Amino acid sequence: MRIGFIGLGIMGAPMVANLDRAGFDVRGFDLAPDRPGRTAGSAKEAISGADVVITMLPDSPQVEEVLPDIVEYGGPDLLYIDMSTIDPGTSRRLAERLRALDAPVSGGERGAIEGSLSIMVGGAEEDFARALPVFHAVGKTIVHVGPPGAGQTVKAANQLVVGGTYALVAEAILLMEASGVDAAKGLDVLAGGLAGSRILELKRHSMVAREFTPGFRVDLHHKDMGIATAAARDAGLSLPLTAIVTQLVAAARAQGLGSLDHSALLKVIERINSA
Known part of the structure; x- marks a missing residue:
């Protein structure tokens, strides 16, 4: 072939x-x-x-x-x-x-x-x-x-789950660090329990280390969240958590993080909490 x-x-x-x-x-x-x-x-x-x-x-x-x-x-x-x-x-x-x-x-x-x-x-x-x-x-x-288009609809669903998971992992890291807990060890425990995910498996160490070498860029995830929100609108749905994640990804891009890995949502949430 x-x-x-x-x-x-x-x-x-x-x-x-x-x-x-x-x-x-x-x-x-x-x-x-x-x-x-x-x-x-x-x-x-x-x-x-x-x-x-x-x-x-x-x-x-x-x-x-x-x-x-x-x-x-x-x-x-x-x-x-x-x-x-x-x-x-x-x-x-x-x-x-x-x-x-x-x-x-x-x-x-x-x-x-x-x-x-x-x-x-x-x-x-x-x-x-x-x-x-x-x-x-x-x-x-x-x-x-x-049928045609169904693959892209499933991918939109994938991207909203991925973006939401990154945002929650970022918040978990900040919560542990601010409470004096070793976030790396904490994520090791989470990765082995019900909270475990492919994202925790692959990205927990790089996120704690603040290493955001792109495997999938924020710019592309920003585009994908636009697809997800448009699909929700076409389906007549309100997806409030998707809307929040879309705004966090948009903030990452606005803050000049578009060329970094989408795990850089951690930087956005850090900035929200900075004095």
């Missing part, structure tokens, strides 16, 4: 490496010429002759920008898999023009490197079945969640 892969950032480059290791013929393209995995000189070169085209791009406008090339240069049997995180409405419109799956992922840079991503897939059952070998090369938890 020949794969054209467009978008070789923090997530895309290791995904291409895993597809290569799985034996796929992958041609990767990114606008930045020095990105790992870039073997095609243009989007056209990556797309032409591909059985599957995958995009892993920052937002809906970037996905829509590459769509004309996919339509023009993709063959009649092309399967398009968008693994970016974009709004569900855009995914539904893509599926009207192409045989397409929306397949956003969760697991961050580490999950991309390890090939252990969770993949939530919207689209037709037969297209999902065709894409499974590709998904198995980059992920471990792979679920077909519904």
Whole structure:
């Protein structure tokens, strides 16, 4: 199977490496010429002759920008898999023009490197079945969640849970530190109990140490919280905790923390409590 892969950032480059290791013929393209995995000189070169085209791009406008090339240069049997995180409405419109799956992922840079991503897939059952070998090369938890756009809706739900968890872990750290408790030891206990989570497993030590090297940037989580709040509005729902987390993420961005890891919500809550 020949794969054209467009978008070789923090997530895309290791995904291409895993597809290569799985034996796929992958041609990767990114606008930045020095990105790992870039073997095609243009989007056209990556797309032409591909059985599957995958995009892993920052937002809906970037996905829509590459769509004309996919339509023009993709063959009649092309399967398009968008693994970016974009709004569900855009995914539904893509599926009207192409045989397409929306397949956003969760697991961050580490999950991309390890090939252990969770993949939530919207689209037709037969297209999902065709894409499974590709998904198995980059992920471990792979679920077909519904029709076009459903994958993005589940990803929006994922992002509101992730953002809320980061905010609560940040508050727990500050509470322990302000009370004279060793926060690192306290989080070790929490990680082994009912409060345990993947975030505590992976990020508790770096958060206590105030190390915010980006695995997933605040800027991108800010975009994702906008998708979540728009989805709630479209569904006629009031999600008050989601609104609070959205404002905390917006504050992080306003405070110049957009390029840091989203665990930097800790810095926002510290500033709220500073004299």
